[in-house]
Structures are given as structure tokens and as C-alpha cells.
Amino acid sequence: MKNFYLIFQKELRSYFNSPIAFVVITIFLIISGYFFYTIFATFSTISFQVMTNPIMAQQYNQLNITEMVVRPFFANISLFMLIMLPMLTMRIFSEEKKSGTIELLLTYPVKDSEVILGKFAGCMGIFTIMILLTLPCIFLIELFGEPEMGVVLSGYVGLFLMGAAFISLGIFASSVTENQIVAAVVSFGFLLIFFMMGYSAGFASETIGGILKYLSFTPHLYNFAKGVLDTEDIMYYLLFTLFCIFLNMRSLESKRWRG
Amino acid sequence: MIEVENLTKKYGNARGINDVTFTVEKGEILGFLGPNGAGKTTTMRIITCFMPATSGKARVAGFDVFEDSLEVRKRIGYLPESVPLYTDMQVPVYLEFVGGLKGVDRRDIKRRVAQVMDDCGLNAVAKKYIAELSKGYRQRVGLAQALINDPEVLILDEPTIGLDPKQIIEIRSLIKGLGGKRTVILSTHILPEVSMTCQRVIIINEGRLVAVDTPQNLTAQLQKSQQFIVRIDGPEQEVLSEIGKINTVSRVAVKESGADGINSYLVEFKKDSDGGKDIAPVIVRKNWALYEMRPIGMSLEDIFIKLVTEEKIH
Structure with missing residues (x-):
């Protein structure tokens, strides 16, 4: 437990000792802020038109700020996470392998699980700071409308769980190569496949379509963004994360017997 | 340990x-x-x-x-x-x-x-x-x-x-x-x-x-034989033959010839013989001047090179 905490602390510190954390968080906030602005501006334009135009009012029989701003806001953030999180995770093991520091780390009396979980938690720390910094957008919505706070909360839970899944996959990709670019490309590629897997469900048979849809990231997040906290969705992300951490342990362990 | x-x-x-x-x-x-x-x-x-x-x-x-x-x-x-x-x-x-x-x-x-x-x-x-x-x-x-x-x-x-x-x-x-x-x-x-x-x-x-x-x-x-460097002021040919006559000496050669007739000789003794003591009496008998006499040990470098190169030949 002490070793876990030491590695967590070191990992968190090394993100802030280099510009990585600042750059990734800043760019992430700029993009998500800009997209939030467009969503919100569109919503207010529509509301304005509905107020002045009775025909439009018939088309939009109800204007729901939760549905039209909060939900797309979460969907957008999940997309930016897909791009940004591999940049955070790519260095985690690759850098240690390249610079050789892994040789010292693995000869210290530390369990592999402590190393992996410490690094995972460190990266989760940065990610948590990153998504919490999007809260001002929610305050702005709150200022001009009345979003359902339950949905906001469950949306953030969904993002957090999804982030854990992304990060665990990213760290695993980083543990199999000493090249950071390779780690980033591999994790981005696999995340994208899981992200879009559900899109082809419509063309497949019912069973396979169901499986594809279940394995895909997006439908689960949409449930959270709707305010539905289903154990099925929670389990999906948790199992995904645990599976990646398990693979990661095996990949680190294999170094000890494979050589 | x-x-x-x-x-x-x-x-x-x-x-x-x-x-x-x-x-x-x-x-x-x-x-x-x-x-x-x-x-x-x-x-x-x-x-x-x-x-x-x-x-x-x-x-x-x-x-x-x-x-x-x-x-x-x-x-x-x-x-x-x-x-x-x-x-x-x-x-x-x-x-x-x-x-x-x-x-x-x-x-x-x-x-x-x-x-x-x-x-x-x-x-x-x-x-x-x-x-x-x-x-x-x-x-x-x-x-x-x-x-x-x-x-x-x-x-x-x-x-x-x-x-x-x-x-x-x-x-x-x-x-x-x-x-x-x-x-x-x-x-x-x-x-x-x-x-x-x-x-x-x-x-x-x-x-x-x-x-x-x-x-x-x-x-x-690894010192298969003992070697000495001896610097003597004396006629070269005579020195070589006189020292060569000593029982325990297996080889003698001019290592370096000085301009003033003072040469350095490399004297190699047979293994396990305490040969160093036999040289001085000869020099004294011949009335030559002895300037230097020192054993040369094999440094770790020599041993290393020897072991590593010997290994290659096998």
C-alpha cells in the first residue's frame, strides 16, 4: 500500500514536472469549451426562434436543456478523451523502458501490481483534474437554465468510468513497447474501434449486433448521459478496466520469465 | 552470500x-x-x-x-x-x-x-x-x-x-x-x-x-617464467655470452641499447628457479658496472590479454 502511494505520488508529480499535464489539460479545455459554446449557442438560437415562430414551436414541442445541451456535452467530451487520453498514457511504461529506468524500478522490492496500480492511479488523478475543470460549463448552464443535476452527476460518473477504461488500455499498450508513438497509435486505434463498434450493429444479425453494441463504449456512456445508472454499464467499464490491468500485469510479469 | x-x-x-x-x-x-x-x-x-x-x-x-x-x-x-x-x-x-x-x-x-x-x-x-x-x-x-x-x-x-x-x-x-x-x-x-x-x-x-x-x-x-631487466655497462657480446652461461638462465637478449654503451638486457630465468641471485656475482667477477636490476611482474593487463586471447585460440 505504501509502495502504491509512493508510485502514485511520483507519477502525478512527473506529469506536472513536465509540460505534459499542462498542455494536455489546456488543449482539452479549449476544445471542450469551444464545442460547449457551439452547443449552447445553437440551443439558445433555437429557443429564441421557437419563441418568435409558432410553426417552429410545433416542431419542437418541448425544449429540454438537459437533453439538448448536457447530453451532447458529455458525448463531445468522450470524443476528446478518445484523442487526449492516449497522449497521457503513452509515456507511462514506454518512457521507462526507453530510458532504462524500468531496470531499476523492477529490481526494487516492489510488486508488479503496486507499480501498475500506482501508475494507473496517477494517470487517473490527472484525468480527474481534467474533467473536473469542465465544471464551469455546467455552472453556466445552471446560470441560464435548469439542467437536471442527477443527469449531470451520472454523466460525470460515466465519463470517469470510461476514462478508467481508456487509461487502462493505454497503459497496457505502453507496457508492450518502448516507443511512445507506437503506444499512442495502438491505444488510440483500439479505443476508436471500441468506440465505433456499435455502428455496424445494424448490418449484423441480431445476436452479433447485440454483442457488438454491448462491447462498444458509446451506448453505455449514453445511458449515463441520460441519467440512467445501470449496473450493466458500470460493470462493463469496470470489467474492461480490470481486464486491461490484468493484461498489463501479465505483460510486465512476462519480462521476468521471458527475458 | x-x-x-x-x-x-x-x-x-x-x-x-x-x-x-x-x-x-x-x-x-x-x-x-x-x-x-x-x-x-x-x-x-x-x-x-x-x-x-x-x-x-x-x-x-x-x-x-x-x-x-x-x-x-x-x-x-x-x-x-x-x-x-x-x-x-x-x-x-x-x-x-x-x-x-x-x-x-x-x-x-x-x-x-x-x-x-x-x-x-x-x-x-x-x-x-x-x-x-x-x-x-x-x-x-x-x-x-x-x-x-x-x-x-x-x-x-x-x-x-x-x-x-x-x-x-x-x-x-x-x-x-x-x-x-x-x-x-x-x-x-x-x-x-x-x-x-x-x-x-x-x-x-x-x-x-x-x-x-x-x-x-x-x-x-600466470608468470610462467621470471624476468629481470638488468642494465650493465660492459661489452655487449661478452655480457650476452657470460650471462647466457648461467645455469638457471633460459634466455638473454638486449632490450635497449644505450648510446654510452650501457645496455638494458632482458634476462629470463627458468621456471621455479630463484635465478636473480646468480647474476650479480658474474657482473662483479667481470668488473662491469651494474646500474639497474629489477624483476618485471606480469600486470593484470598482461594476464587479461593473455587469458582473453588464449581463449580465442581454443
Whole structure:
């Protein structure tokens, strides 16, 4: 437990000792802020038109700020996470392998699980700071409308769980190569496949379509963004994360017997 | 303390090390000698549990490196050849981090860090990030992290490489001071270092053990004949023939001819003969002037070259 905490602390510190954390968080906030602005501006334009135009009012029989701003806001953030999180995770093991520091780390009396979980938690720390910094957008919505706070909360839970899944996959990709670019490309590629897997469900048979849809990231997040906290969705992300951490342990362990 | 039995490591078809067996006693400083690529680093990586052996066993303090890796790692301080450090950390912060991982008590850690920084001469760079340090200081930080938990066994892969002469002397005396309490394996290809710091030497070449002994014994063992340099003022031909007549002398030759007729001769005696004493009477009888007479021992360099090249011929 002490070793876990030491590695967590070191990992968190090394993100802030280099510009990585600042750059990734800043760019992430700029993009998500800009997209939030467009969503919100569109919503207010529509509301304005509905107020002045009775025909439009018939088309939009109800204007729901939760549905039209909060939900797309979460969907957008999940997309930016897909791009940004591999940049955070790519260095985690690759850098240690390249610079050789892994040789010292693995000869210290530390369990592999402590190393992996410490690094995972460190990266989760940065990610948590990153998504919490999007809260001002929610305050702005709150200022001009009345979003359902339950949905906001469950949306953030969904993002957090999804982030854990992304990060665990990213760290695993980083543990199999000493090249950071390779780690980033591999994790981005696999995340994208899981992200879009559900899109082809419509063309497949019912069973396979169901499986594809279940394995895909997006439908689960949409449930959270709707305010539905289903154990099925929670389990999906948790199992995904645990599976990646398990693979990661095996990949680190294999170094000890494979050589 | 350290037992290595029939250790073999293959990299694909290429052999890293082949059937290496040796033991190191508690408190001993063992020098690990060999040309580049001989398998020094491979052996060390196996002992430190970073890499598994293809076959054979290695034990540290009775614990197998493969079965009880964690127990072995608790007892080892390791300095890899490339001195890999987290360059984005400050020196004391880094040492505290490593100390924590290596099980130094939290209440003790500040004191321990201050102690190793003192021992390794790091106080001048206490505020700097490791990235800013010169090679010599990084080497010291590397040594400090190996020492932080006061380990029983120290494994140092070329610890003095890249240091300036003054630092080399300091680090050597530091390592020498570590012996007695701790068991040290030290790899190097700088030969005087071994004769200065180590009690025993292992010479390894192309993955195979070539010799294990004390530096003194190695020197003695390999001297197949005794050689003397003798500088005499006398007629060259006569000197050669007179000295050649001595029973115990197997060969005599002019080593260097001086301009003033004072030549240096290389006199080789038969093995196990105490020949040195026979030369002087001859010189005195002939009334020549004797300027110099000294035995030439084989240096560790000569032995090393000899062993390594002999190995190639086989």
C-alpha cells in the first residue's frame, strides 16, 4: 500500500514536472469549451426562434436543456478523451523502458501490481483534474437554465468510468513497447474501434449486433448521459478496466520469465 | 552470500553467458572483468532479478532469484551501467522516493537521505534536478540510490565510468570502505581498478568464465617464467655470452641499447628457479658496472590479454 502511494505520488508529480499535464489539460479545455459554446449557442438560437415562430414551436414541442445541451456535452467530451487520453498514457511504461529506468524500478522490492496500480492511479488523478475543470460549463448552464443535476452527476460518473477504461488500455499498450508513438497509435486505434463498434450493429444479425453494441463504449456512456445508472454499464467499464490491468500485469510479469 | 551455478543465458541463438559458476562470500569485494559484450551485465541482471536465466541457478543470501525474487530484491543495491534515473526529480526527492520503495522506514528516511548524500558527495547538488547534473554527479546519485537502504549486497555495473580522476579515486575508496560489511560485485574493464579495490577477480570472456582468483594469485600463477631487466655497462657480446652461461638462465637478449654503451638486457630465468641471485656475482667477477636490476611482474593487463586471447585460440 505504501509502495502504491509512493508510485502514485511520483507519477502525478512527473506529469506536472513536465509540460505534459499542462498542455494536455489546456488543449482539452479549449476544445471542450469551444464545442460547449457551439452547443449552447445553437440551443439558445433555437429557443429564441421557437419563441418568435409558432410553426417552429410545433416542431419542437418541448425544449429540454438537459437533453439538448448536457447530453451532447458529455458525448463531445468522450470524443476528446478518445484523442487526449492516449497522449497521457503513452509515456507511462514506454518512457521507462526507453530510458532504462524500468531496470531499476523492477529490481526494487516492489510488486508488479503496486507499480501498475500506482501508475494507473496517477494517470487517473490527472484525468480527474481534467474533467473536473469542465465544471464551469455546467455552472453556466445552471446560470441560464435548469439542467437536471442527477443527469449531470451520472454523466460525470460515466465519463470517469470510461476514462478508467481508456487509461487502462493505454497503459497496457505502453507496457508492450518502448516507443511512445507506437503506444499512442495502438491505444488510440483500439479505443476508436471500441468506440465505433456499435455502428455496424445494424448490418449484423441480431445476436452479433447485440454483442457488438454491448462491447462498444458509446451506448453505455449514453445511458449515463441520460441519467440512467445501470449496473450493466458500470460493470462493463469496470470489467474492461480490470481486464486491461490484468493484461498489463501479465505483460510486465512476462519480462521476468521471458527475458 | 551469492551463489551462481551453471548459469546460462541465451538470446535467441546468440549466447549471453554460458555455464557460469562462482560464489561470493559475505563481506567480499569481487571484481568482474571482461571485454565489452563478455556477459558481465547479463550476469548482473540475472542476479538482480531483472532478467531470468535460460538455465542454472542463482541465489542471494540463500534466496533463489527466480523463486523468491522479492526477498532477493530487498537485499540488493543495484547500479546499472547506464545509470537510469528519473531526470525530472530533484536529487533528495528522488532518493526519498527510492528509499521509500526499498523499505526504508518513513521516520528514518530524511536521515538516511542526508547520510547517503554525504557519503556520495552530493550536498553540492541538493537543490538541482537530476537532468541538470553532469555525468559524474549522476553516477554518484546512482550509487546513492543503491546504498539508500543499506543493502547487504551491492551490484555495481561499471561504477567509475565517466568520472574524472579525482572522482574515480573517491568512488573507489567509497567502494573499498563498503567491503567487510557488505558483499560487493563490481564490473569493470579498467584493470587497475580491480587490483586496487577487489579481493577476488573473475575474468569472463565470450560468456564463459576464464579465471577466478585473487589478483595476486592470478599474477603469480600466470608468470610462467621470471624476468629481470638488468642494465650493465660492459661489452655487449661478452655480457650476452657470460650471462647466457648461467645455469638457471633460459634466455638473454638486449632490450635497449644505450648510446654510452650501457645496455638494458632482458634476462629470463627458468621456471621455479630463484635465478636473480646468480647474476650479480658474474657482473662483479667481470668488473662491469651494474646500474639497474629489477624483476618485471606480469600486470593484470598482461594476464587479461593473455587469458582473453588464449581463449580465442581454443
